[in-house]
Amino acid sequence: MASAALVLLALVVTGSLYAFAVPAKAAPAAADDVSAGKQLFLANCSTCHGLNAEGRRNAPSLVGVGAAAVDFQVGSGRMPLQASGPQAPATGKKFSDEDIRRLAAYVASLGPGPAIPAADAVDPTKGDAARGADLFRTNCAMCHNFAANGGALTHGKYAPNLNGTSPTQIYEAMLTGPQSMPVFSDTNLDPKSKQDIIAWVRTIKQAPNPGGLNLGGIGPVSEGLVGWIVGLVALVGCAVWLGAKAS
């Protein structure tokens, strides 16, 4: 069962061109997370990141990125990369939590890096949402939008919306700076500030919208489009009706 899943994953990841290079041996019975993680790494990641995670062209070295980066990238399904493109989309988790933990343990063993935050540190109920809103507007809103609905960057890249992003993933993203995102290390935004930001994102995502339809919450563009298309078509319809002769 496990080996079948592994083979399937390996095929998805590396594609048919590289399929012959993937031995896909069954992971040994978790005697040691690091060595099990290494097996997973060799089977699923090494094609791009290199046999020793040293990195290749277009695939960064993973020495020193830490367990948090692995948990974020693999846990959100950004890795394994679905296809080459401007940005790795979050495609949903492809590995079991157990396997992600092993992979993270292996990558963390390569060099010191940020660890996966404790559940207590990311609990939104323990953060101060009002302070988080301040921090969010200053540090995050320019890319992720004031309502955390995401926005466009250059050349097809984008800041994703934070609807489906778990508190742990938000924390890890700030800590590790995945892809285009800047790094907000603990000396820049301390753990308390990160928790406050998570609390704010949770608050804004759960708040009902007092104005009716929020139209995606992406600002004047969608509102204008709906106003011009729906509103104007309705007005033109009324005008046509006014001018038409009754039967």
Next chain:
Amino acid sequence: MSTVDHDPGEVTPFASGDALPERFDNPGLPEHRHRLADIDATAAKRAERQVATLFGLSAVGTILTLVAYFSVKFEGHLSDNAYLSRVQLSNVLLGVGLFLALFGIGAGAVHWAKTLMPDEERIELRHDMRSSDEDRADAVAILREGSAEAGLGRRPLIRNSLIGALLLAPTPALVFLRDAGPMPGDALSVTPWKKGDKLVRDIEGGQPIKASDLQIGSVVHVMPDGLQAPGEKLEDRAKAAVLLMRLDPADLDETSSAGAYDGIVAYSKICTHMGCPVGLYEQQTHHLLCPCHQSTFDVTKNCEVIFGPAKRPLPQLAITVDDEGYLIAKDGFKQAIGPSFWER
């Protein structure tokens, strides 16, 4: 068309002798077509009911509006979410009710006019535009008489003094316009940044920033120290916004590294195109994007414009550290920040 030409090589749409008529006859009104409601009593009754239904709908909308206004309350002790839910319900009900109330009256009136009110065409001819010769002669005589009685030609003193007064009257406007507001002076070219100013965080009273606290890939939104008091010096704060980024020093070219400290660079956050805040930094490509019009600046090349409508690079703030390791400005901005203006 009097003759028909049978020669296939010579096709003329109009026979040569066929001239257009001198003037077209008035074709008159098209035949009046009666509406269903005019000829069928049941249709008329139906239209009547439709109009009444629309007016009734309006009345229902009005009542709904009043009921919603008085019954959906959001005072008292409510949690934030419950409060917002009530506001949403109130807004939706008021909006739908008012829409029905107004649209019902309008639609009913239009439907009434279109289906039941008389629609027989009537013709009313326009009268002549030209006045009668007598009226025209009278008007000319009045004008002549008035001009002679005013005697402008006979009293040049009055005429000349009037012309002088009229010419002089607008001159206060020049003075008023000149003094309409303070001249900008050097406000457009100068920001509060000066040599030795500490770079502090934009929020929470502004803590100073240690260079050693910034990891590569970090971004901080900064202000000069001393502009933190709330509500004060807003114009200064608007000009002074700076974005601080730490890159691998090897990525910076010579012009950028001149004002950098160990890979940390500071650039004005005000776009040189229209003055929007340029805050979208991509830490892998080192592109800095303005969200308003997509002007893109390359941080590794001293923020030169690589895309979009901006015409000049973002001005760099040269920085260094003080004795305690805090980031300070080496100097103020060397050039005006923000959009270009005429004297720049």
